[in-house]
Amino acid sequence: MTFFSSDQSLILIVDDTPANLTVISEVLSDAGFEIAIATNGERALEQARRDPPDLILLDIMMPGIGGFETCCRLKADPHLHQIPIIFMTALTDVENKVRGLELGAVDYITKPFQEQEVVARVKTHLELRQTQLQLQRSEERLTQTLNALQEVVWSASLNPFEILYLNPSVKTIYGLSPHDLIAAPHLWIEQIAADDRAAVRQHLVDAPGCGSFELEYRVVDGNGEVHWVHCTAKIQLDESTQRLRVDGILQDISARRLVEQKLLYAAQHDSLTQLANRSFFTERLSQLLAAYRGQDGQFALLFIDLDRFKSVNDSLGHRVGDELLIRVSEILVAAVQPTDLVARLGGDEFTILIDGIAGEEEAVLISDRIQERLQRPILVGEHLLNITASIGVVIGSNAYQSADDMLRDADIAMYQAKGLGRACHKLFCQEMYEQIMDKLYLENELKYALKRRELFLEYQPILTLATEDLVGFEVLLRWRHGKRGLIPPDQFIPLAEETGWITKIGEYVLRAACLQMKTWQQIHPAASRLTISINLSSYELQSIRFLETIDRIITESRLDPGNLKLEITESSLMKNNELSLQNLRFLQGKGIGLSLDDFGTGYSSLSYLHQFPIHTLKIDRSFVQTMEPGLSSFEIIRTIITLARALNIEVVAEGVETATQVNYLKMLNCEMVQGYFFSKPLSAAAATQYLQRSMQDKQRTALTCRSSRSPLPDHRINRQNIAPTEP
Numbered sequence: 001m002t003f004f005s006s007d008q009s010l011i012l013i014v015d016d017t018p019a020n021l022t023v024i025s026e027v028l029s030d031a032g033f034e035i036a037i038a039t040n041g042e043r044a045l046e047q048a049r050r051d052p053p054d055l056i057l058l059d060i061m062m063p064g065i066g067g068f069e070t071c072c073r074l075k076a077d078p079h080l081h082q083i084p085i086i087f088m089t090a091l092t093d094v095e096n097k098v099r100g101l102e103l104g105a106v107d108y109i110t111k112p113f114q115e116q117e118v119v120a121r122v123k124t125h126l127e128l129r130q131t132q133l134q135l136q137r138s139e140e141r142l143t144q145t146l147n148a149l150q151e152v153v154w155s156a157s158l159n160p161f162e163i164l165y166l167n168p169s170v171k172t173i174y175g176l177s178p179h180d181l182i183a184a185p186h187l188w189i190e191q192i193a194a195d196d197r198a199a200v201r202q203h204l205v206d207a208p209g210c211g212s213f214e215l216e217y218r219v220v221d222g223n224g225e226v227h228w229v230h231c232t233a234k235i236q237l238d239e240s241t242q243r244l245r246v247d248g249i250l251q252d253i254s255a256r257r258l259v260e261q262k263l264l265y266a267a268q269h270d271s272l273t274q275l276a277n278r279s280f281f282t283e284r285l286s287q288l289l290a291a292y293r294g295q296d297g298q299f300a301l302l303f304i305d306l307d308r309f310k311s312v313n314d315s316l317g318h319r320v321g322d323e324l325l326i327r328v329s330e331i332l333v334a335a336v337q338p339t340d341l342v343a344r345l346g347g348d349e350f351t352i353l354i355d356g357i358a359g360e361e362e363a364v365l366i367s368d369r370i371q372e373r374l375q376r377p378i379l380v381g382e383h384l385l386n387i388t389a390s391i392g393v394v395i396g397s398n399a400y401q402s403a404d405d406m407l408r409d410a411d412i413a414m415y416q417a418k419g420l421g422r423a424c425h426k427l428f429c430q431e432m433y434e435q436i437m438d439k440l441y442l443e444n445e446l447k448y449a450l451k452r453r454e455l456f457l458e459y460q461p462i463l464t465l466a467t468e469d470l471v472g473f474e475v476l477l478r479w480r481h482g483k484r485g486l487i488p489p490d491q492f493i494p495l496a497e498e499t500g501w502i503t504k505i506g507e508y509v510l511r512a513a514c515l516q517m518k519t520w521q522q523i524h525p526a527a528s529r530l531t532i533s534i535n536l537s538s539y540e541l542q543s544i545r546f547l548e549t550i551d552r553i554i555t556e557s558r559l560d561p562g563n564l565k566l567e568i569t570e571s572s573l574m575k576n577n578e579l580s581l582q583n584l585r586f587l588q589g590k591g592i593g594l595s596l597d598d599f600g601t602g603y604s605s606l607s608y609l610h611q612f613p614i615h616t617l618k619i620d621r622s623f624v625q626t627m628e629p630g631l632s633s634f635e636i637i638r639t640i641i642t643l644a645r646a647l648n649i650e651v652v653a654e655g656v657e658t659a660t661q662v663n664y665l666k667m668l669n670c671e672m673v674q675g676y677f678f679s680k681p682l683s684a685a686a687a688t689q690y691l692q693r694s695m696q697d698k699q700r701t702a703l704t705c706r707s708s709r710s711p712l713p714d715h716r717i718n719r720q721n722i723a724p725t726e727p
């Protein structure tokens, strides 16, 4: 079919009167149209089917099938029914004109023909036809576009709600065809998730005032599947109906929502245990604190740290460690109410937020329950693991300004529970906070102690028991703080170890002690037989750098390594890793003596002592001070001495304070002693005096021994005269 343009449009003229055909053909071809003719209805149909015209001029009265029948057949043919038909009839034939129009003709022209009228009518109907075709095409295009859209395009009129249009993609969200929804518009709202329905309704109510709206909500399709949709809509007055109309677009954003939900979940949860993570927990805690501000009622925060989890990880591997953490998380969740929030802060640290508790007692009860459940053996793979936890408990109160403060206090309480020997809980109190702050203060001050020359050494003599000959000194570190005065090593050495300052401090002790010993040897050649014992922290023992340090200091001080003894506590030897053992062998190879300090307190098995290159055992003063024949400490000391002798190891009894202890030790043939009974730790100057006197005594004894026997060496009698002095 050709588009309208007068010179190209094909006009089919159907008439049985040749004169009519000639007249009209001429008129129209003069006007620029292409012409086809037919002299009866059958021919006209044939011609139209072969070459469909843009317009048909049809005579009514014809032999064979007449004009009306031809018109009916043309209208019945789907390929031809849209071709405009103009009847040609006599001026007076009103009845036929009406009938023709009823049969679908667009117009009629009357005989005798008026040339201009014929051309004008034909042109008008061709133009109309073309406009109609354009409209039809544009509608087709629009429908194609709307049908191709993934988004749902909808249009509805308000009050009452009636759906005017929906494109087919509505089925992907509602599970219903446009037709079904248009027929049952109430489903449009009823299939919105119950929680979101009110919001959508409200938007529709407010819509006329706003002009447009935008919101996200859920639609549940017939299969119960939930679709998140984003809806944008515009409201306007429909001119034709004078009713408000909403035109909108619905977009299925379920996939985006899912990704967002996954991201949010990942941001708020621990990937291993699926528990809440620190940030989520802190957020909830902040909310709870805000909710309780100025309100009655209590809540508790439990801070749970597994005891010795690291050793599970180290000995059985991370996989078992991870599995254990998952099992623990399950136990914790099962031990509390579903409304309580259990979180993993990281590592083996868990927290639980318990809202609405009656008081401290309830929090303690819950801690006990958790403790009890955790203590039941846990099967991980083929390993049956026994685990305990230390729990810090804080009761939420108005005093807390922030979640971090409350978490900090729970952590402090947990730390205290650890300090109490683990597997227990501790309720936070203000003193704990002060203790921790004090510790932090000292930790910080310790940084400056060396620089400020606040550290110095004391020397405690070690003697043979039988003859009370001086065999050496133990070096003991002292810290005189500018404000706090003397701080005992038991307090600051652990801090130095925790902070790592011990490396520098240990180096200072070693250097000062070696130089002191060298100085004594220069004053007294006989001092070359004495030893200087230096306490070594387990941290130093495990470091390779320590070996370099000791090498350097021996070279610097030119001290014979044989004059040096290093004291290692039994517990640090128990931590015995490969490196410590290698280091001990290295030190032994250098000729440096090794003492096992505080012996008897570290639960080591005596039987494995021979594995270590130990020269001396120092029996811990707790045994010496409680020794009495018949008591276990007495027997322990006897056993230690017997064993040491069998292994060719020397024994020093530490902390000897009384003559009775001296006598007992003599009964047991203890070789060496150290303690206040003989001398307290001495300043360098006092130790120098002590040493000189001891050397002189020794010479004198040697001399008198040759003539007569002397009772006690003088240094023993004079020990009270030598007051410990500090720099």
Ligand code: C2E
Residues within 6 Å of the ligand: 460, 475, 476, 477, 478, 488, 489, 490, 493, 509, 535, 536, 537, 567, 597, 598, 621, 654, 655, 656, 657, 674, 675, 676, 677, 681
């Ligand atoms: P330790 O090595 O067992 O030192 C012996 C401790 O017993 C010293 O305490 C000493 O003063 C004390 N003592 C000696 N005789 C008696 C006595 O008859 N009765 C009583 N009641 N106590 C006595 P101090 O000086 O307080 O040292 C405590 C611990 O600090 C030492 O135990 C040692 O483990 C550690 N330490 C001291 N200096 C250093 C050091 O330079 N480096 C390292 N890493 N640790 C050190």
Ligand code: MG
Residues within 6 Å of the ligand: 474, 535, 567, 597
């Ligand atoms: Mg010691």
Ligand code: MG
Residues within 6 Å of the ligand: 597, 598, 618, 620, 621, 654
């Ligand atoms: Mg000791």
